[in-house]
Amino acid sequence: MSDRFISITDTVRAAIQEHALQARPSECCGLLSGANGLITDIHPLHNDADKPETRYFATPEELFAAMRRIREAGQALLGVYHSHPRTQAYPSASDVEMAFYPEAFYFIISLEPQVELRAFKIEDSRIEDVRVSVTNI
Ligand SMILES: [Zn+2]
Numbered sequence: 001m002s003d004r005f006i007s008i009t010d011t012v013r014a015a016i017q018e019h020a021l022q023a024r025p026s027e028c029c030g031l032l033s034g035a036n037g038l039i040t041d042i043h044p045l046h047n048d049a050d051k052p053e054t055r056y057f058a059t060p061e062e063l064f065a066a067m068r069r070i071r072e073a074g075q076a077l078l079g080v081y082h083s084h085p086r087t088q089a090y091p092s093a094s095d096v097e098m099a100f101y102p103e104a105f106y107f108i109i110s111l112e113p114q115v116e117l118r119a120f121k122i123e124d125s126r127i128e129d130v131r132v133s134v135t136n137i
Contacts, residue, residue: 005131006078006105006119008032008039013117013134015042020083020109026052031063032079032107033070038135039078043069047082055094056082079119081107089118091127099123105130 012032019028019042030044043066049057070077080101084092089110091099099106099122110116119130 004121004128005133006039007037007133007135008079008107010134010136012039012042015044016081016083016107016109016117017115019044020085020111023047023052023083024085024111027054027056027083027085029056029058029080029082031066031070031077032081032105033073033075034078035075037078041070041073041075042081053085054092057098077101077104079105079107081109084108084110086112089116091120091122096122096125096127107132 019030026047029047030042032039032042034040045058045062045066047056048059049055067077087110089108091106091108102123106120106122108118117132119132121128121130
């Protein structure tokens with residue numbers, strides 16, 4: 001078991017789930033930010049992928065705008081999230097291929113068979129499980 005873990009507020013966790021439900025049957029995606037290992041803010045992005053049911057892709061314009069908001073808030077990019085409407089919360093081959101931020105935690109929320117939020121570190125094609133701690137502040 002990994003000793004890595006990341007904290008996320010219950011409000012952000014709920015917002016990820018809400019975004020995933022709204023985007024269904026497409027995948028949703030976005031960025032997560034905060035400070036000191038606690039995610040406090042969510043930045044939903046449009047999924048601009050050709051096959052949004054099984055992939056996610058955000059335009060550079062939207063990504064840079066979100067990055068700027070995060071910087072201006074004095075926060076750090078802590079996570080990248082997307083949903084798996086019909087498959088388990090585990091990185092797909094294309095997720096691993098498209099993991100461009102080795103310093104970020106990759107969150108995947110699965111909607112079926114049950115709602116489940118998991119996080120991973122993806123570095124050099126290696127997938128490492130990360131424990132997610134949900135806080136109530
Ligand atoms: Zn995926």
